[in-house]
Each structure stands twice: as structure tokens, then as C-alpha cells.
Amino acid sequence: MTATDTLTAPATVARGGGAAPQLKVRKLEAWYGESHALHGVDLDVYPGETVTLLGRNGVGKTTTLRAIMGIIRKRKGEVEFEQKSIMRVPLHRIAHAGLGFVPEERGIFASLTVEENLTLPPVVAKGGMSIEKIYEIFPNLFERRGSPGTKLSGGEQQMLAIARILRTGVRLILLDEPTEGLAPVIVERIGEVLKVLKTHGVSVLLVEQNFRFASRIADHFYVMDHGQVIDSFTVSELPARTEALNTALGV
Amino acid sequence: MTTIFGVALPVLTGQLLIGLINGSFYALLSLGLAVIFGLLRIVNFAHGAFYMLGAFAAWMLLNFAGIGYWGALFLAPLIVAVVGMVIERTMLRALYGLDHLYGLLFTFGLALLLEGGFRHYFGTSGQPFAAPEALRGATNIGFMMLPNYRGWVVVASLVVCLGTWAIIEKTKIGAYLRAATENSTLVQAFGVNVPLLLTLTYGFGCALAGVAGVLAAPLFQVSPLMGSNLIIIVFAVVVIGGMGSILGAIVTGYMLGIVEGLCKVFYPEAANIVVFVIMAIVLLLRPAGLFGKDS
Numbered sequence: 001m002t003a004t005d006t007l008t009a010p011a012t013v014a015r016g017g018g019a020a021p022q023l024k025v026r027k028l029e030a031w032y033g034e035s036h037a038l039h040g041v042d043l044d045v046y047p048g049e050t051v052t053l054l055g056r057n058g059v060g061k062t063t064t065l066r067a068i069m070g071i072i073r074k075r076k077g078e079v080e081f082e083q084k085s086i087m088r089v090p091l092h093r094i095a096h097a098g099l100g101f102v103p104e105e106r107g108i109f110a111s112l113t114v115e116e117n118l119t120l121p122p123v124v125a126k127g128g129m130s131i132e133k134i135y136e137i138f139p140n141l142f143e144r145r146g147s148p149g150t151k152l153s154g155g156e157q158q159m160l161a162i163a164r165i166l167r168t169g170v171r172l173i174l175l176d177e178p179t180e181g182l183a184p185v186i187v188e189r190i191g192e193v194l195k196v197l198k199t200h201g202v203s204v205l206l207v208e209q210n211f212r213f214a215s216r217i218a219d220h221f222y223v224m225d226h227g228q229v230i231d232s233f234t235v236s237e238l239p240a241r242t243e244a245l246n247t248a249l250g251v
Numbered sequence: 252m253t254t255i256f257g258v259a260l261p262v263l264t265g266q267l268l269i270g271l272i273n274g275s276f277y278a279l280l281s282l283g284l285a286v287i288f289g290l291l292r293i294v295n296f297a298h299g300a301f302y303m304l305g306a307f308a309a310w311m312l313l314n315f316a317g318i319g320y321w322g323a324l325f326l327a328p329l330i331v332a333v334v335g336m337v338i339e340r341t342m343l344r345a346l347y348g349l350d351h352l353y354g355l356l357f358t359f360g361l362a363l364l365l366e367g368g369f370r371h372y373f374g375t376s377g378q379p380f381a382a383p384e385a386l387r388g389a390t391n392i393g394f395m396m397l398p399n400y401r402g403w404v405v406v407a408s409l410v411v412c413l414g415t416w417a418i419i420e421k422t423k424i425g426a427y428l429r430a431a432t433e434n435s436t437l438v439q440a441f442g443v444n445v446p447l448l449l450t451l452t453y454g455f456g457c458a459l460a461g462v463a464g465v466l467a468a469p470l471f472q473v474s475p476l477m478g479s480n481l482i483i484i485v486f487a488v489v490v491i492g493g494m495g496s497i498l499g500a501i502v503t504g505y506m507l508g509i510v511e512g513l514c515k516v517f518y519p520e521a522a523n524i525v526v527f528v529i530m531a532i533v534l535l536l537r538p539a540g541l542f543g544k545d546s
Contacts, residue, residue: 070440091436091439094442095440095441101437103437107434109433111429111430116426122441168441
């Protein structure tokens with residue numbers, strides 16, 4: 001074990017039941033042009049876990065997801081997915097390794113219909129949901145399948161952004177602020193969808209400002225500040241930390 | 252004799268036909284430019300040179316390999332596409348992510364190089380290229396005599412334009428293209444080989460210019476400068492239609508060809524500049540073009 005392993009996975013609770021981490025990030029640094037945005041991020045996601053990155057605006061949460069995915073190419077450190085390094089894998093091969101990405105801005109394409117948006121990402125592995133199953137979970141999308149993607153409401157667009165990744169059969173989803181700017185009833189729906197993902201054994205690395213939402217669905221938490229992970233704890237340790245977190249996150 | 256607004260009908264229909272023929276070339280060429288610009292964000296100044304290359308490929312296939320018009324109609328665009336794809340892979344690729352100006356300057360230089368090369372070997376005088384046997388002669392379509400080859404050019408360009416539009420709007424690969432035009436990084440993160448898509452798209456855009464070149468070969472002479480004569484008007488068409496708009500490029504292409512033709516009938520003095528006058532007006536009133544989205 002290296003020093004960083006002990007830092008990010010404290011001995012108090014064994015995660016993953018002895019399994020190796022599905023996603024292992026070590027000393028990840030990233031740059032936007034000249035600006036050094038990540039200063040050595042360490043984190044783990046174990047198979048089937050929902051892990052949440054917490055932190056104030058601008059501390060590097062979104063950047064962490066984009067650097068893991070390889071959308072930011074100016075990066076250094078180590079990212080292993082299912083025991084294989086993906087640092088040198090070209091962006092269009094990452095999804096085929098089993099890693100899916102839902103961006104903060106949702107990335108719904110205006111020139112594609114809802115159904116075209118839904119079927120755009122290639123299926124990369126078996127075990128993804130069928131179109132029929134997806135329409136069953138999201139009847140709204142079925143009704144609006146012929147409309148341009150961006151004619152949907154914000155909540156429906158977020159559903160579509162998640163739904164299209166469900167089809168692909170990826171085993172870990174990087175999900176960036178899915179509840180941002182949405183009404184509570186929609187947030188509730190997204191929470192249900194994430195639980196469905198969990199029952200399918202799909203892991204999620206979630207960036208979330210909505211701490212209460214995250215506390216209901218996540219198994220493990222990391223707190224980021226200044227481009228680094230500064231704290232790590234499991235859901236059972238959450239009650240004891242709530243007050244300190246509220247102060248740290250400024251909510 | 253029948254007259255419309257004091258103009259004899261055969262004169263009017265004759266000019267309309269010439270307008271429609273020119274419009275066919277404008278549409279084919281501006282469509283290729285729009286497809287390339289939409290995805291690659293490259294203003295392909297070499298487009299006229301690829302059009303010329305298509306015509307020369309047809310001429311060479313005939314004179315060196317004995318392959319006639321119909322074979323050339325498929326082979327010449329393929330050759331142009333391959334040349335385009337090799338250039339994209341080896342050179343153009345290095346310019347993505349830089350200012351648009353670099354792509355424009357590079358393709359402009361490429362056009363000069365291609366045209367200069369052909370002028371060196373073939374001179375400026377055109378090479379004749381006969382229309383295929385089946386399309387010689389003319390047909391009486393009631394109100395005018397329609398030269399068969401000209402009718403064919405209009406039909407063929409319409410089919411190619413509508414086919415291209417259908418591929419882009421109705422197929423899976425078209426959906427990739429449209430999505431990558433909006434956000435190529437995300438499409439790549441979904442697992443689509445976007446670098447390959449860029450190469451194929453550039454090849455396809457060049458192939459459209461190649462098709463136009465083959466269609467043009469029997470109408471105009473095959474000459475090294477045929478592209479640069481045409482491409483200036485085509486760029487005006489693209490500006491009027493709106494950069495990157497597929498349907499806009501097609502409709503504007505035909506429309507401006509017809510406007511030019513009508514202008515030759517009613518006010519011949521302005522026929523050569525009418526497209527540029529329209530361009531100036533469109534730029535003043537709708538800078539994004541008739542079919543462009545403001546961004």
C-alpha cells in the first residue's frame with residue numbers, strides 16, 4: 001500500500017468487501033491551458049458504489065470528472081479502470097472500456113430528435129437497457145421521441161442525458177450535477193433513477209452541490225478543495241459530520 | 252410568339268435553364284463546403300480545386316484508362332475523396348483547434364498548388380470532353396428544346412443533393428455528423444471515432460466537388476482554372492445561405508442560379524454581379540445568412 005491509499009481509504013470502514021476498486025485515481029493533476037486546476041486528486045470507486053464528490057464551486061469537481069474521462073488531455077497522474085490504466089487510451093475508446101459520461105450541461109443535441117439523442121451513444125457492452133425498458137421508465141421520452149432534443153424541459157433533458165447512457169452498457173457513470181436547477185419533484189425522480197442504476201450494479205461517480213440529495217443515495221463521499229481531495233468518509237459516518245460539512249461547503 | 256413581361260418565352264426558358272444548370276453547380280459545391288465547415292470548421296478554399304480535380308480525373312480516366320463517362324461518374328469522385336482524405340489526415344488535421352484563418356490559408360495555398368500543378372502540365376487552354384452517347388441531342392419538351400445532357404445535369408445534381416440531405420438527416424451516420432457538429436468532444440466521449448468521422452466528412456465534401464467536376468466536364472472545357480472561376484460565386488452562395496446549413500446551401504444554390512439567369516434576361520448588365528449584390532444585402536440584414544442560425 002502506498003501512502004495515498006491510506007489517505008483516501010481510511011481503515012475505519014472496509015469498502016468494496018475486499019474487491020479491488022473499479023476506478024482508481026491517483027495524484028491526478030490537470031490543466032486548463034496554463035491554469036493548474038487539479039493538484040493531485042486521489043479517489044476510489046468500488047464496484048456497485050455510488051460515490052459523491054462534494055465541494056464548493058470552482059474547487060475542481062467537474063474538472064476531476066473531465067480529467068478522468070480524458071476530455072481534458074493535459075493531465076498527469078494515474079487513472080485505472082478495472083485494473084487497467086486508461087491514461088493513454090484515446091477519448092473515443094474510453095466508453096468502450098466501460099466508462100460513461102453525463103456532462104453538467106447535459107449535452108442534448110438540438111439537431112437530433114429525442115430518439116436520435118437516445119440512440120446516439122454506441123452500445124459498448126452487453127447489459128445495457130433496451131429502448132423499450134428505457135421508455136417504460138421514462139414515458140415522457142417515449143411521448144416526445146420525435147421532437148428535437150432541446151425542446152424538452154430541463155428535467156426531461158436531464159432524464160434523457162442519463163437514459164442514453166443506460167442503453168450503452170457502461171459499468172461506471174460519471175454524472176455531473178444532475179439536479180442543478182431542477183424542481184424538487186424532478187430531483188426526486190432522478191434519485192429514483194439512480195437507485196435503479198444501483199440495483200443494476202452500475203457504479204456512479206457523482207458530482208453534486210445538493211448535499212441532502214447526495215446523502216440519500218451515496219455510499220461514500222469525498223470532499224474537494226483547491227483541486228484536491230481533503231476528506232473522505234462513508235455514509236455511516238455522515239451524521240457525525242453534517243455540521244462540519246455544512247460549514248465547509250457553505251450551505 | 253408568346254411573351255412574358257415583354258420577353259419571348261424561348262429566351263426566358265433558355266436563360267432559366269442556364270440558371271438552373273449554374274444553380275446545380277452552386278448547390279453541389281456549396282453543399283460540400285457547408286458539410287465540411289459544419290463539422291470541421293474549415294473554410295475549404297481548395298473546394299474549387301477539387302472540382303477541377305474531379306473533371307481532370309474523368310478526363311484522365313477516359314484518355315489514359317479508357318474508362319468512359321459513366322465509370323468516371325463514380326470513380327472520379329472516389330479519387331477526389333481519397334486525395335481529400337489523405338490531405339486531411341496528413342496536413343489539415345494539424346490545424347484543428349487553431350484559428351479558422353489557418354485552415355483558410357492552408358486550403359487557399361493548396362488550391363494554388365493544385366491549379367498551378369495542372370497548369371504546368373496542361374496549360375490554360377481547356378481539354379474537350381464529350382458528353383456520353385446516351386445523352387447527346389435534345390428533346391422537345393413542349394415550350395422549348397432541352398439539350399439532354401443539360402437536363403441530366405439538373406436531375407443528377409438534384410438527386411445527389413437530396414441524397415446527401417437524406418443521409419445527413421435520416422441515417423445513423425448523419426446523426427453522428429449532426430451531433431459532432433454541435434459538440435464533437437461529447438460525441439467522442441460517447442465512444443464514436445470522431446477523428447475518423449472528420450476524415451470521412453472531408454472526403455465526402457471533396458467527393459461532392461468531384462461529382463460537380465465530372466458533371467461539368469462535357470459542358471465546359473476541362474481546364475485548370477475552371478474551379479477558381481466558379482468558387483468565388485460559390486462562396487457568395489454559402490454566405491447568403493448561411494455557413495454550415497445543409498438545406499440552406501442546396502436551396503440557395505439553385506435559387507441564385509435562377510436569379511442570375513433571370514437577371515440575364517431582364518437586366519443583363521447586372522447579371523455578373525447580382526449574386527454579390529444579394530450577398531451584400533443579406534450580410535447587412537441577416538449576417539448569419541438566410542438559413543443560418545445566429546450564434
